[in-house]
Each structure stands twice: as structure tokens, then as C-alpha cells.
Amino acid sequence: MRLDKFVCKSTALIKSEAIALINAGKVLVNGEAFLSESAQVHENNEILLDGKRLIARPFRYLLMNKKVNTICSNVDELYPSLFNDVSIDKVSELHIAGRLDADTTGLVLITDDGRWSYNIITPSCKCPKVYRVDLSRPIADDTAEKFKQGLQLQGEQELTLPASLSVISPQRVLLTITEGKFHQVKRMFAAVGNKVTALHREQIGSVVLDVAPGQWRYLSAVEIQSFYPPAKKQSILGNSS
Structure with a gap:
């Protein structure tokens, strides 16, 4: 996910606000300041804003x-x-x-x-x-x-x-x-x-x-998982147990 999207998905910030904070060096990814809003990050990365770890809201x-x-x-x-x-x-x-x-x-x-x-x-x-x-x-x-x-x-x-x-x-x-x-x-x-x-x-x-x-309506867990490849689907099922 793009860093600016991750910040928005973890806060109440709009895109322009997130980009401004990223460009100002306020966002750290695994201890390093990422100054590019288009940088790709993963949910397993430790992403901090002003010292507070960001946790993305669940996907819908x-x-x-x-x-x-x-x-x-x-x-x-x-x-x-x-x-x-x-x-x-x-x-x-x-x-x-x-x-x-x-x-x-x-x-x-x-x-x-x-x-x-x-x-x-x-x-x-x-x-x-x-x-x-x-x-x-x-x-x-x-x-x-x-x-x-x-x-x-x-x-x-x-x-x-x-x-x-x-x-x-x-x-x-x-x-x-x-x-x-x-x-x-x-x-x-x-x-x-x-x-x-x-x-x-x-x-x-x-x-x-x-x-x-x-x-x-919202999709069920089974419906969501049906669109993942078999190996990924097994991983998701395993993580949910």
C-alpha cells in the first residue's frame, strides 16, 4: 500500500494532510523517515507518526x-x-x-x-x-x-x-x-x-x-477468501483459527 494511503487509513487525516506530514519527515517506517508519499509499505512494517504506531483500519x-x-x-x-x-x-x-x-x-x-x-x-x-x-x-x-x-x-x-x-x-x-x-x-x-x-x-x-x-451487503469471510489463490487462502484460514 502507498504510504499516504496507509496514513489516511490509520488516522482521520485526508490525503493532502498525510502527504504534508510525510514530506516533513514526521512519518517513520521501521525507524527511517520516508519522505515520499508513494513509497510502498506493508502492514507488518512499524509505521510511526509523531512517535505513535499507526494501525490501519480493517479492509472492507x-x-x-x-x-x-x-x-x-x-x-x-x-x-x-x-x-x-x-x-x-x-x-x-x-x-x-x-x-x-x-x-x-x-x-x-x-x-x-x-x-x-x-x-x-x-x-x-x-x-x-x-x-x-x-x-x-x-x-x-x-x-x-x-x-x-x-x-x-x-x-x-x-x-x-x-x-x-x-x-x-x-x-x-x-x-x-x-x-x-x-x-x-x-x-x-x-x-x-x-x-x-x-x-x-x-x-x-x-x-x-x-x-x-x-x-x-458485506461479503462473508468465505466469499472474501474465495478470491485468493489456494496458498494464500490457507494462510488466511490458518491465521483466523
């Missing part, structure tokens, strides 16, 4: 059902921020682990733990995301095979990673992907001559959406 992990015409941003823009519906302290410290477009609804995971969200959004981690997709025309018979083989999207050099398609009705399908290219689902269907008319994310990894639009 939330599930939310994103409403249509809201944005995955910390501030309102053309559409309102979905964070307007998250009524907890220091909401500005939170970020989305895998954003959705304004017109897309469904499951978003929210956290202030950057290492945790990395396991969700990085393609190499192959975290599956399941979308319910409504289409403008009936799905072609060969679409599932094309998605399984990978598609060449416009402007992309590499094929999409293998995706799984399950047909619910001629114009409604479930699509599972393990990456998150820009507007990927919409571009995939455009590449096979169809158009997405509605898009809703139902599941990320083993976590399934189970709250009403605009509502949120």
Missing part, C-alpha cells in the same frame, strides 16, 4: 446490485455515482473491482483492498464473470463454438479468451468470461452480427448476486 468488502444509469465512479458525472447508495464511513476510500458501464446492471464488488481486487480483475487470474445478455435478434447456432474458440475483436491483436455461452431463450443467454476488455460483451456479440440490448452481471467467481437493485 461489499457486494452491490448496480442500478441502471449509475456509474462506477467515486464522483457524479453525467450519471450519478453508485456510491451514493453506499452509506458507510470514508466511502471515498473504496473502489470497484471490475467496473460496469452506466447502462449495465448487476453485481459489483467494492473494496479498499487493492491486492484483493487484483485477483478479480487481472486476466491471468481467470476469475469467471457471468452475464445475462438480452439480444436484438435470435442467437445463431454457431455462436457458442465461436466464443469457445475466441474472437478477434476490432482493435485487438489477440483473440478473446475462451468464453462459455448458455442459451436461455433465442434472445437471452448467459455468458461467462474470464477477462474484462473495454465493452467486451457488447463487442463480442457485435463481432458475430448481433447486438446487446440489456446486460446484467449475475456472478463473479463463486459470489452470486442476492440483493435488490441499489442495495448492498
Whole structure:
């Protein structure tokens, strides 16, 4: 974690105040003054401010059902921020682990733990995301095979990673992907001559959406741990016993 973020997460200071104290040499990391706010620190480091050890507040992990015409941003823009519906302290410290477009609804995971969200959004981690997709025309018979083989999207050099398609009705399908290219689902269907008319994310990894639009809840310990690699997961479980 960046040093300025750690200081903010351990105190009531805002970012500019934390940076000023760091630059003034008021913050010691393992006995040494770190003058750069961007220095990376670990929770196991001894970090002191004016001689008092700082302890970061616990990370937070939330599930939310994103409403249509809201944005995955910390501030309102053309559409309102979905964070307007998250009524907890220091909401500005939170970020989305895998954003959705304004017109897309469904499951978003929210956290202030950057290492945790990395396991969700990085393609190499192959975290599956399941979308319910409504289409403008009936799905072609060969679409599932094309998605399984990978598609060449416009402007992309590499094929999409293998995706799984399950047909619910001629114009409604479930699509599972393990990456998150820009507007990927919409571009995939455009590449096979169809158009997405509605898009809703139902599941990320083993976590399934189970709250009403605009509502949120905290993730359980099991849900949080499910996004860590097996070795890390065992360590966490061991530390909790």
C-alpha cells in the first residue's frame, strides 16, 4: 500500500494532510523517515507518526446490485455515482473491482483492498464473470463454438479468451468470461452480427448476486477468501483459527 494511503487509513487525516506530514519527515517506517508519499509499505512494517504506531483500519468488502444509469465512479458525472447508495464511513476510500458501464446492471464488488481486487480483475487470474445478455435478434447456432474458440475483436491483436455461452431463450443467454476488455460483451456479440440490448452481471467467481437493485451487503469471510489463490487462502484460514 502507498504510504499516504496507509496514513489516511490509520488516522482521520485526508490525503493532502498525510502527504504534508510525510514530506516533513514526521512519518517513520521501521525507524527511517520516508519522505515520499508513494513509497510502498506493508502492514507488518512499524509505521510511526509523531512517535505513535499507526494501525490501519480493517479492509472492507461489499457486494452491490448496480442500478441502471449509475456509474462506477467515486464522483457524479453525467450519471450519478453508485456510491451514493453506499452509506458507510470514508466511502471515498473504496473502489470497484471490475467496473460496469452506466447502462449495465448487476453485481459489483467494492473494496479498499487493492491486492484483493487484483485477483478479480487481472486476466491471468481467470476469475469467471457471468452475464445475462438480452439480444436484438435470435442467437445463431454457431455462436457458442465461436466464443469457445475466441474472437478477434476490432482493435485487438489477440483473440478473446475462451468464453462459455448458455442459451436461455433465442434472445437471452448467459455468458461467462474470464477477462474484462473495454465493452467486451457488447463487442463480442457485435463481432458475430448481433447486438446487446440489456446486460446484467449475475456472478463473479463463486459470489452470486442476492440483493435488490441499489442495495448492498458485506461479503462473508468465505466469499472474501474465495478470491485468493489456494496458498494464500490457507494462510488466511490458518491465521483466523
